[in-house]
Amino acid sequence: MPGKSALSASSRAGRPRPGRTRRVLAVIVLTAAVVTAVLALALGRDTTGGGTTAPATVSTPEGQEPANPELLALARRDAADPLALGSPDAPVVLIEYSDFQCPFCGRFARETKPDLVRGYVDKGILRIEWRNFPVFGAESDQAARAGWAAGQQNRFWQFHDVAYAEPRRRNAGDFSEDSLIVMARKAGVEDLARFEKDMASDAAHEAVIRDSEEGYGIGVTSTPAFLVNGRPVLGAQPTDVFTDLVDKAAGQARQREDGDE
Numbered sequence: 005m006p007g008k009s010a011l012s013a014s015s016r017a018g019r020p021r022p023g024r025t026r027r028v029l030a031v032i033v034l035t036a037a038v039v040t041a042v043l044a045l046a047l048g049r050d051t052t053g054g055g056t057t058a059p060a061t062v063s064t065p066e067g068q069e070p071a072n073p074e075l076l077a078l079a080r081r082d083a084a085d086p087l088a089l090g091s092p093d094a095p096v097v098l099i100e101y102s103d104f105q106c107p108f109c110g111r112f113a114r115e116t117k118p119d120l121v122r123g124y125v126d127k128g129i130l131r132i133e134w135r136n137f138p139v140f141g142a143e144s145d146q147a148a149r150a151g152w153a154a155g156q157q158n159r160f161w162q163f164h165d166v167a168y169a170e171p172r173r174r175n176a177g178d179f180s181e182d183s184l185i186v187m188a189r190k191a192g193v194e195d196l197a198r199f200e201k202d203m204a205s206d207a208a209h210e211a212v213i214r215d216s217e218e219g220y221g222i223g224v225t226s227t228p229a230f231l232v233n234g235r236p237v238l239g240a241q242p243t244d245v246f247t248d249l250v251d252k253a254a255g256q257a258r259q260r261e262d263g264d265e
Contacts, residue, residue, distance in 0.1 A: 071253070075222065076234030080133060086155035089121065090131035095257035096250050098130060099231040101137040101219045104147035104167045105174045106227040108240035113168035116243045123247065129254050134160070135215040137227055143179035146203075148212045150184040153202035154193050162191035233257075 079097035082088070098120070102109040117132070124130035136151065138144035147167065154163035166187045172178040184203070185196060193199050202208055219229070230237040230246075233253040237245065 071232075071234040071256075073234060075231050075236070078218065078222070078231065078234075079131075081131070085133065086158050086160050087134040087136075087152070088131060089161060090125040091128050092131065094125075094128055094131040095261075096124070096130045096233050096253040097133060097231075098246070098250070099133045099135060101135045101215075101224050101227060101229040103136075103138050103140055103144045103227045104151065105138075105140040105144045105172070105179060107171055109228040110168040110171060111240045112228050113164065116240070116246060119243050120246060120250070124250055130250055134164070135219060136212045137216055137219045137224065137229070138212065139227060141175050143175050143177075145212065146181065147179040147184060148215075149203045149208040150179075150188065150199075152208045152211050153199050153205075154188055154191055156202050157193050157195060157199065159188070159191050159193045163188060163193070166190045 076097075078099060080088070081092040081097065083092045100112075102112075120130060120132065125132060134151075136148035138148045151160055151163055151167070154160050167179075177183065181200075181203075185200065188196060188199050226238075228240060232246070232249040233256070235249060235253070237249065
């Protein structure tokens with residue numbers, strides 16, 4: 005299967021070394037921040053992240069760092085992971101660091117993810133792995149734990165779609181415990197008592213901390229942030245940015261497979 009060589013390549017890469025990996029992504033984060041600042045000056049927009057007027061995308065240069073094997077190794081490829089979509093053997097893995105209160109994460113969820121699922125996940129080319137990266141306070145953390153709890157009943161992605169179905173207010177009760185229970189019900193979570201217990205559990209807290217520490221360890225500071233087979237992408241970029249990267253990564257995986265034969 006085409007994905008096996010990509011999987012073995014990821015395994016050979018070993019665990020990432022935090023220092024070097026952080027430097028790799030920090031260069032890209034810094035470059036993106038400079039570009040965003042220039043855009044803000046030109047357009048007169050707020051880039052503080054405190055409102056909804058920040059640019060919809062964070063531009064990244066064409067000459068950005070190449071795919072990094074240490075970042076590639078972050079793909080978990082766990083067949084039992086309820087917070088992942090697609091085959092564990094898919095040749096391309098997109099890792100998404102997101103916050104349920106992030107408006108641009110919501111834009112990606114509504115406008116880009118459906119196209120990626122139809123065009124790549126359903127065809128066995130792409131796997132999407134979610135990482136909880138709550139950065140906007142208590143309701144973000146609570147929503148992350150709620151998503152994890154929904155995943156314990158195999159309804160994470162349904163919960164994800166309900167949570168991102170429309171723009172929501174930040175830290176204004178839209179992600180209160182009662183609101184999250186309503187979302188879980190809409191997502192088809194059957195055992196709501198278990199959902200509440202799981203949401204408040206140490207296991208949920210530890211799972212969110214694990215994802216967050218992974219993101220911070222490679223230099224992620226804002227959402228959404230992505231890795232496409234080890235290539236960082238920052239911000240809610242247009243869909244064609246992702247499709248181009250997935251196509252290139254899939255082609256590279258095929259070349260590696262041909263070389264191994």
